Amino acid sequence: MTDAKQYWFDLGPLSAIPKRGARTVQVPRRDIAVFRTANDEVFALENRCPHKGGPLSEGIVHGRKVACPLHNWVIDLESGNATGADHGCARSFPIKIENERVFIDMGVAAAP
């Protein structure tokens, strides 16, 4: 894992993701939610709430958090951790913006 080769895959322009919203990326083994905050930061989490598997990509993005649409668990976008009294973690994936385009590290995103 550690010496797996990093390679960044171009997901398209930042503008394709709504501000305070998310889009999904389907890769073998999982769906990944790619979030864009009001401040144009981008984060990628497995699109499954640690609570009951709700699609986090459909939640309301506020600050650097998202509220799961099923039962309102609030997940931190950077760490994937549930906040407040809830416990659990959605897996997060390396992502970056370059020249207004969004890239995901496929070496990690599609790994088991």
Place this chain on the structure above:
Amino acid sequence: MTSQVSQRRKLVVVGNGMAAGRMLEDLFARAPGAYDVTIFGAEPRVNYDRIMLSPVLSGEKVYEDIVIHGDGWYAENGIDLKRGEKIVAIDRAGRTVTSSAGTVVAYDELVIATGSDPFVIPVPGNALPGVVTFRDLDDVEKMLAAAAKGGDAVVIGGGLLGLEAAAGLAQKGMKVTVVHLMPILMERQLDQNAAYLLKKAIEKRGITIETGANTTAILGDGKVEAIKLEDGRTLPADLVVMAVGIRPNAALAKSAGLAVERGIVVDDHLATSDPAISAVGECVQHRGQCYGLVAPLYEMGKVLAARLAGETGAGYAGSITSTKLKVTGVDLFSAGDFSEGDDTDEVVLRDPSRGVYKRVILRDGRIVGAVLYGDVADGSWYFDLIKKQADVSEMRETLIYGQAFQGGGAALDPVAAVAALSDDAEICGCNGVSKGTIVAAITAKGLTTLDEVRAVTKASASCGQCTAKVEAVLAATLGDAYAAASRKPMCKCTDLTHEEVRERIVAKELKSVPAVMQELGWKTSCGCPSCRPALNYYLIAAWPGEYRDDLQSRFVNERLHANIQKDGTFSVVPRMWGGLTTAAELKAIGEIAEKHQVPLVKMTGGQRVDFLGIPKERLTAIWKDLNDAGMVSGHAYSKGLRTVKTCVGKSWCRFGTQDSMGLGVKLEKLMCGSWTPAKVKLAVSGCPRNCSEATVKDIGVICVDSGYDIHIAGAAGLHVRATDLLGHVDTEEEALEVCAAVLQAYREGAVYLDRLYKWSEKVGLDTIRARIIDDLAERRALYDRFMISQRAVRKDPWAERVAGRELHEFMPLAKLDIIPAPAAE
């Protein structure tokens, strides 16, 4: 490196701008006489302060005021300045440069400081006379000449430069429109709240702002006459200013074979890929960053000067930048990073009466960013704290009040703090109410509650920002006798209740989420999942047709027009008006269910059909098929009208008294698409036997021989509640009008997420009856307002999405069945 050589080395500088000037000043101070310096400047001028072009445009300064280095400076330092001579080639092997005039000069050290070029958007007509950029004095002179003739100016770009150009041209008497591609002004430097205040201030100067506007062409015959926007509109223009950004000018370096990406690539010591050639300023790319502000250029200049002086020191490590808008009367400052998160903490101060917004972002007890609007006095103090990475946890409580408040031993108890204030201290800025006035009113009139103080003194009656302070005055004055009223603020983002926010949205004509948050003093920068959907609804209800729905503030079901299920699939429920269907519709439903392999088809309690288990990507295809068969969205997902359940009524039933099916269909057609505080269900029963269960609906109509009994405020969910009889009407027409008036009163008055019965219990059945049954004019007015709001929602949301609206909601950003091979490095 060898030590100082006795023979003077030859330094050639390409570019006579601010970066080069500052670097040389530093170099002369560090190593006087170490170099023979030749400067090539493409402009026929000495070094002047480009940042001050805006004041030259507005007429506040003239060229002479902004000169940095006069002729004397070049002479004193023995610089050979070649004005108006552009370098066209570098011979790296022979270490010479060649100018446009054919001059060849040898160098030991070459510094490229070619700056940047304004970016001209590639649209037809961009070379027409009358289209200018805003970069140098020639541009300003062209703009001044155009402004002297008056007329219309369009500035493309709502960033720092564009707004300064717009303000300058407006001051010179032109009618100015700013066309900006992004939804908010200065989106790189500001958050939406500061951008909202900025837009307000710029518009106050008579400048029109078009955000989210994409220019597709510049029109004109022989000279510019108008610009064309993507939405089809054309804006008249005698002058078009392109201010969309800059690009590092790296052409010379590239042709010389130096490493160039976006800019000329330099290391931490500003050396290019050729060690004899350095680059400084806006033309460089350092650690992936290009800069367009002056401070980083000066920092680079310093580092390069040190190296050229033979000193070994710390290199350049990149800059944290700050921005200040130079438009007279608009105070705006931003610096650092204002992204937020769990590891960041923000302090927000809003003073609506003074138009002030301050936001300081902290991480691990250190300031990482700041946005100030209206009061920027502390900008440099915050900027300094950011750069020093100073630990500010000790002053967290008072940080937002600025430098002047530090070191005073902050009073943390708000009551003690208010008690310590003098009588003439202002508590309510909106209405100018002092502490003394409030205390006098409390004692003289025996006031005990916040509402009483509001009614008598007007303190906290406008924006509500000072509510906590007024409560503290009450507590300080009454002591233990004061028990804070059980006010329930909307959420942790504000001290105002839902009702107070609704009132103020209408009274203060607040028409956007940022407007509400600023004018009502929100404590967070962009709200939370609890207040955002509520505000979005209140704005839709208050400003139908005018307010633009914020989809990102909507719960998923209302954003996607389908109900999310536990496994992330959706359900689809088409309307069956009044519960009526036809053989053809049922056939179509059967075929569509089969075609799309719908996992489960079920009858709902509202007399219609539910398709369950539909993946998101399938939704539009199913909707299209339903649309083609004449069916539309049933809004089974919305806080809005769900169903109108009916029994067969007098058309068939031996007990039926009126046409309950007909009335049900009419009600459903009248109300469908309406957004309400919570879901709304109706029923019409043809006789008091009430087969359609009208007495547990939000609004229930029971037909009787003499007409229609209108019931409201029933529920059969978490709470079961039978309806209350609102009143009786004689005709179907009146029944429709009363039902719509009830719905509108509920839409206008209820707290978000309160079902109709909760609202009715809060305001009282008698009040509703007096407004709607007894007061015909009020009923009519409510009905009319309802009809106006319905105009905005009459389109089928499914058909709109089938036609391509919000397409991104239904498609993944990327779909990778097999993992693509990594690109070759």
